[in-house]
């Protein structure tokens with residue numbers, strides 16, 4: 009009986025540090041999850057740039073957003089746990105800027121400043 013007790017203590021003593029170690033590994037993963045993406049966002053000028061970047065600065069999880077009026081490309085850095093590309097596209101569409109698969113509402117586009125009225129991409133087919 010004494011030997012069984014001794015074995016039990018030995019097993020328990022060994023298992024406790026290994027549990028603590030695996031717990032440490034899991035928390036170490038939490039620092040990752042930042043993603044950088046390039047998205048085509050239709051627009052024209054510096055006003056569009058400020059509008060697009062200001063809209064994204066309000067979106068939780070977005071760390072940085074840079075839109076280039078020469079290439080129409082948005083470079084966005086975001087936390088994958090708090091935001092995703094669909095939300096980012098919907099946010100820029102909500103202030104009047106089309107992306108290839110999320111389109112701004114016509115009434116929002118119509119209210120854009122005259123110099124911002126970019127040439128819209130062809131509407132996608134509705135399935």
Ligand SMILES: [Cu+2]
Pocket residue numbers: 051052053054055056057123124125
């Ligand atoms: Cu503009």
